[in-house]
Amino acid sequence: MYLVIYDISDDPLRTKVAAFLKSKGLTRIQYSAFVGKLTSSQLRDVVAGVKLLTRGRDSERLNVQVFPITESQYEQRTVIGKTYGEEDVVVT
């Protein structure tokens, strides 16, 4: 399982990255965070795709981090506040 978190100050670029992550089957758990299961080749696709989308783009803040996590870590996480829309739908 992977957790993708990003900080992209350029609105159109951020929207593109979010749409791309969603198209790769990841589930949005926060405004700038997605989770989902990825095979190693799917992971390579996601990383390559984000690099392509963001290369040469001059967004003041542009940082994307992809963490390997386990399902139990995902389930053990603590959530405070309002649940994001799609949070409980985990892509299998």
Next chain:
Amino acid sequence: MYLVIYDISDDPLRTKVAAFLKSKGLTRIQYSAFVGKLTSSQLRDVVAGVKLLTRGRDSERLNVQVFPITESQYEQRTVIGKTYGEEDVVVT
């Protein structure tokens, strides 16, 4: 090790939460993400503190998630784009 990610649309509240997380020894790795080592009682402090700061606050978006991660997962993560200021300083 823990990864704290948050989506708080209310600027002053977001600033308070960031200052609080930093005061608990966590390191900022992205505009809305911190990491660091926490004992279980420190974790309880962090969760209780964030709950206290955010309770009753009517921020349109208000979601904080605290993931248990391992140091090797942290080291294995993929980072794309500009490194956030304090990224390489991991709180030991």
